[in-house]
Amino acid sequence: MPGQLLPLRLLNSSVSATSFSTMKLGANFQSSRGISVFNRVFPFKLKYLGFPRNFAVPVLQHEESGVRSFSTGSFRPRSSSTSSVGRNSEFSRGRGVERENFKAGSFGSRGAKEKSLIEDEDELSDWVSELKTDSFRLGLNKESDDSDMDRGSKRDRDTGRSRDSFSSSKSQRGGRDDSFSRRGRDDFSFSNSRSSRGGRDDSFSSKRGRDDFSGSNSRSSRGGRDDSFSSNRGRDEFSVSKSRSSRGGTGSYSSSRGTSNSMSRGSNSMSNFGSKRRFSESSSEDEGLTPRRREYGSRGAVSSPTTRSGRNSSLSNGRSRGGGILQKGAKPSGRQPLLVSDDEDDDEDDEDDEDSISGFEDLLNDEDSEDSGEDSEESSDEDNLKGLGSLSGLAKGNAAQTIPKVSSGDTGSYLSETRFDQCSISPLSLKGIKDAGYERMTIVQEATLPVILKGKDVLAKARTGTGKTVAFLLPAIEAIVKSPSIDRDQKRPPINVLVICPTRELASQAAAEANTLLKYHPSIGVQVVIGGVRLAMEQKRLQANPCQILIATPGRLRDHTENTAGFATRLTGVKVLVLDEADHLLDMGFRKDIEKIIASVPKQRQTLLFSATVPEEVRQICHIALKRDHEYINTVEEGSQETHSQVRQTHLVAPLDKHFPLLYALLKDHIADDVDYKVLVFCTTAMVTRLVASLLSELNLNVREIHSRKPQSYRTRVSDEFRKSKGLILVTSDVSARGVDYPDVTLVIQVGLPSDREQYIHRLGRTGRKGKEGQGILLLAPWEEFFLSSLRDLPLSKASVPSVDPDTKKKVERALFQVEMKNKEAAYQAWLGFYNSNKTVARDKCKLVELANEFSRSMGLDNPPALPKLVLGKMGLKNVPGLRSK
Numbered sequence: 001m002p003g004q005l006l007p008l009r010l011l012n013s014s015v016s017a018t019s020f021s022t023m024k025l026g027a028n029f030q031s032s033r034g035i036s037v038f039n040r041v042f043p044f045k046l047k048y049l050g051f052p053r054n055f056a057v058p059v060l061q062h063e064e065s066g067v068r069s070f071s072t073g074s075f076r077p078r079s080s081s082t083s084s085v086g087r088n089s090e091f092s093r094g095r096g097v098e099r100e101n102f103k104a105g106s107f108g109s110r111g112a113k114e115k116s117l118i119e120d121e122d123e124l125s126d127w128v129s130e131l132k133t134d135s136f137r138l139g140l141n142k143e144s145d146d147s148d149m150d151r152g153s154k155r156d157r158d159t160g161r162s163r164d165s166f167s168s169s170k171s172q173r174g175g176r177d178d179s180f181s182r183r184g185r186d187d188f189s190f191s192n193s194r195s196s197r198g199g200r201d202d203s204f205s206s207k208r209g210r211d212d213f214s215g216s217n218s219r220s221s222r223g224g225r226d227d228s229f230s231s232n233r234g235r236d237e238f239s240v241s242k243s244r245s246s247r248g249g250t251g252s253y254s255s256s257r258g259t260s261n262s263m264s265r266g267s268n269s270m271s272n273f274g275s276k277r278r279f280s281e282s283s284s285e286d287e288g289l290t291p292r293r294r295e296y297g298s299r300g301a302v303s304s305p306t307t308r309s310g311r312n313s314s315l316s317n318g319r320s321r322g323g324g325i326l327q328k329g330a331k332p333s334g335r336q337p338l339l340v341s342d343d344e345d346d347d348e349d350d351e352d353d354e355d356s357i358s359g360f361e362d363l364l365n366d367e368d369s370e371d372s373g374e375d376s377e378e379s380s381d382e383d384n385l386k387g388l389g390s391l392s393g394l395a396k397g398n399a400a401q402t403i404p405k406v407s408s409g410d411t412g413s414y415l416s417e418t419r420f421d422q423c424s425i426s427p428l429s430l431k432g433i434k435d436a437g438y439e440r441m442t443i444v445q446e447a448t449l450p451v452i453l454k455g456k457d458v459l460a461k462a463r464t465g466t467g468k469t470v471a472f473l474l475p476a477i478e479a480i481v482k483s484p485s486i487d488r489d490q491k492r493p494p495i496n497v498l499v500i501c502p503t504r505e506l507a508s509q510a511a512a513e514a515n516t517l518l519k520y521h522p523s524i525g526v527q528v529v530i531g532g533v534r535l536a537m538e539q540k541r542l543q544a545n546p547c548q549i550l551i552a553t554p555g556r557l558r559d560h561t562e563n564t565a566g567f568a569t570r571l572t573g574v575k576v577l578v579l580d581e582a583d584h585l586l587d588m589g590f591r592k593d594i595e596k597i598i599a600s601v602p603k604q605r606q607t608l609l610f611s612a613t614v615p616e617e618v619r620q621i622c623h624i625a626l627k628r629d630h631e632y633i634n635t636v637e638e639g640s641q642e643t644h645s646q647v648r649q650t651h652l653v654a655p656l657d658k659h660f661p662l663l664y665a666l667l668k669d670h671i672a673d674d675v676d677y678k679v680l681v682f683c684t685t686a687m688v689t690r691l692v693a694s695l696l697s698e699l700n701l702n703v704r705e706i707h708s709r710k711p712q713s714y715r716t717r718v719s720d721e722f723r724k725s726k727g728l729i730l731v732t733s734d735v736s737a738r739g740v741d742y743p744d745v746t747l748v749i750q751v752g753l754p755s756d757r758e759q760y761i762h763r764l765g766r767t768g769r770k771g772k773e774g775q776g777i778l779l780l781a782p783w784e785e786f787f788l789s790s791l792r793d794l795p796l797s798k799a800s801v802p803s804v805d806p807d808t809k810k811k812v813e814r815a816l817f818q819v820e821m822k823n824k825e826a827a828y829q830a831w832l833g834f835y836n837s838n839k840t841v842a843r844d845k846c847k848l849v850e851l852a853n854e855f856s857r858s859m860g861l862d863n864p865p866a867l868p869k870l871v872l873g874k875m876g877l878k879n880v881p882g883l884r885s886k
């Protein structure tokens with residue numbers, strides 16, 4: 001067998017068929033179903049399947065430690081294959097993809113009403129109407145963070161409760177100390193049930209509460225080992241990369257592009273949300289899944305010449321990948337999103353003024369419970385799904401040709417060598433893609449497209465800024481194209497594709513991308529429902545315009561489900577459900593919403609989950625959305641970093657009282673170095689964001705601020721400005737952490753603790769997009785240094801603390817003096833709340849207060865601001881020495 005170039009395939013149909021013959025991609029997939037069969041028969045049974053001739057061998061290997069992987073060389077002629085044996089077996093092609101299986105679990109529903117915010121409706125509508133697709137897509141940011149928070153929070157806000165919670169969820173998870181809240185924090189909260197998500201900063205006060213968070217850590221996933229085969233397609237540079245060997249003792253070879261297939265097992269714990277409905281295939285089986293994963297190589301990682309070291313075995317066929325930069329042409333799109341509204345999260349924001357910090361009790365409210373209600377008729381669209389599956393033609397027929405190559409260049413390249421026209425994409429979609437300036441697929445698109453076109457459920461992980469949006473939209477559009485055309489006179493035409501995004505910005509951005517792709521599909525309509533706009537207005541639009549694709553935030557979707565006549569029925573036409581930023585949507589803050597959404601669409605559907613981070617916790621619960629035989633496609637090879645290699649990451653540790661002068665010095669240096677600077681400064685909470693923005697403005701830097709306390713219209717304007725500008729600094733809370741697609745960000749500075757590892761990665765991901773270079777600096781106080789342990793696998797180096805000259809110090813002191821007292825007071829409270837939610841920092845309340853007072857002094861205050869007794873009580877800080885109450 002070894003060395004044999006036969007068309008082989010694993011018994012597990014999903015695994016190989018898809019990835020190999022079809023596209024010849026280097027991605028890994030796993031299907032649960034396949035796996036079970038696979039397992040039953042024998043972990044590594046193979047069967048012929050028609051691989052290209054050069055298919056380099058399948059080797060299997062045995063699994064140790066629960067991970068099984070196999071790899072195959074690329075199916076390209078030029079690939080050289082080498083087999084090896086090791087402890088890991090995998091087929092890899094360079095990019096790495098993993099798959100796992102899960103079982104479905106049960107879930108419950110929840111409820112909670114949200115209110116729609118309409119304050120900014122006019123402005124928002126104006127903006128939308130002026131929006132061109134181009135600008136849309138270039139300009140809208142997905143505020144993931146917001147998202148995050150929003151995601152978690154939006155609803156809460158809508159609902160009038162807040163989520164600024166601090167309590168950390170992680171604590172629940174047992175885990176890490178580094179967390180306080182998960183991501184969120186534009187607020188924070190006091191620990192309560194929601195706490196698990198993190199909180200918002202500033203306040204307890206706001207009724208809306210939360211920008212929440214979620215998040216989880218996932219390093220766990222990495223421990224496994226795989227035996228793998230990988231092929232290098234490419235060039236030397238990539239040759240063989242070892243996969244996890246470095247970490248855990250197991251090695252694998254992967255090609256530069258790497259895909260390594262690895263299978264791992266585990267058990268999924270099912271959580272029962274007490275809900276009413278059981279999810280698709282869920283059943284008793286659901287519990288205790290056995291996720292397995294296969295990776296097909298990885299791309300980034302290192303490359304060392306092919307060989308097999310030790311315990312790895314791999315085949316390499318040397319494909320390289322390129323470091324290319326996207327060529328982006330104009331992407332004129334003839335369409336515009338039909339609607340843009342707020343995110344649920346944002347909604348709150350909209351209403352809230354930056355200054356409004358009140359009603360903190362609301363923050364503590366729990367989610368309302370509502371019934372998802374509405375029908376959850378589940379019409380099955382198997383026919384359509386079949387149609388979808390038939391699209392996967394990528395391969396057949398052209399097996400010989402489509403060898404995906406990675407463009408040459410650095411390992412940070414996100415482009416593959418596979419062109420869109422090498423796939424079974426409809427001619428009209430191809431025209432739209434061409435007009436958008438896309439020629440070659442990105443790695444994640446190359447890895448996922450054939451699998452999705454085949455109709456499989458997919459959980460995909462790919463680095464930030466690598467084109468995940470197109471990766472799920474394009475096949476979703478193709479599913480519609482292949483579907484039987486609907487009766488135009490139908491009163492309530494079905495919605496075929498439902499995309500859920502955690503924030504309104506993300507939803508709008510996805511809609512813009514969809515409209516670009518749909519330029520030549522005039523009969524397919526996209527609509528966005530995201531709050532911030534009167535429900536009635538959206539209802540009219542939904543009725544009057546085509547809407548085969550609906551992009552929504554969870555809370556607003558719920559609004560429609562409950563209040564829009566016939567809407568629930570339209571949802572029964574859903575064939576493809578997408579969760580963007582899936583790990584965040586599946587985190588506690590959104591989980592119940594998502595469960596309800598899932599309950600309202602047919603069981604017989606295709607589900608796609610995408611994110612740059614997929615913590616272990618998420619993998620364990622993703623069965624609530626995915627079928628058992630879903631594919632886990634991980635384009636980030638285990639053992640390689642989840643961050644981009646072309647982004648230089650450093651951390652600075654300095655006492656709190658030096659942070660403001662240091663921040664100023666860092667910015668000045670960067671501005672001096674790069675006239676086209678474009679910087680994002682992430683702060684822990686919204687109110688701290690406001691403070692820092694005020695300070696930098698006083699220092700005459702060109703600064704904008706964005707956070708959840710700003711009205712959405714303002715946020716939209718600012719983010720659009722930042723997208724288009726150079727020579728600008730955007731100080732932001734986590735509303736900008738996820739998904740926002742600002743081009744050419746040169747530097748990301750994170751001041752203070754990120755809510756968790758994932759948040760660090762997403763924030764950093766605002767730079768280095770599309771293969772560009774970037775820089776990231778994490779500025780911590782000595783007592784925050786513990787957080788670095790959660791990043792130890794990332795290429796983060798310690799930077800020496802720049803000296804701050806006396807003039808700079810004085811300048812900063814003078815500027816601080818100019819900052820309004822109310823901003824300092826709010827920042828102090830928010831800061832205290834945020835760190836009070838961190839179990840590590842807050843372990844010693846007296847110490848926490850000392851630190852807060854140190855922060856107060858760093859703002860130039862002799863005495864810390866007095867806080868309302870009620871607030872202190874809620875924070876569990878009553879009578880802690882050093883605090884002043886009022």
Ligand SMILES: Nc1ncnc2c1ncn2[C@@H]1O[C@H](COP(=O)(O)OP(=O)(O)OP(=O)(O)O)[C@@H](O)[C@H]1O
Nearest residue numbers: 326438440441442464465466467468469612739741
């Ligand atoms: N095939 C392609 N060729 C060139 N550019 C592309 C391609 N696909 C997507 N893009 C562009 O790449 C950029 C990043 O895409 P996108 O925002 O979908 O990344 P992402 O992976 O979702 O990032 P994040 O994880 O931060 O959300 C966008 O500007 C998008 O238009």
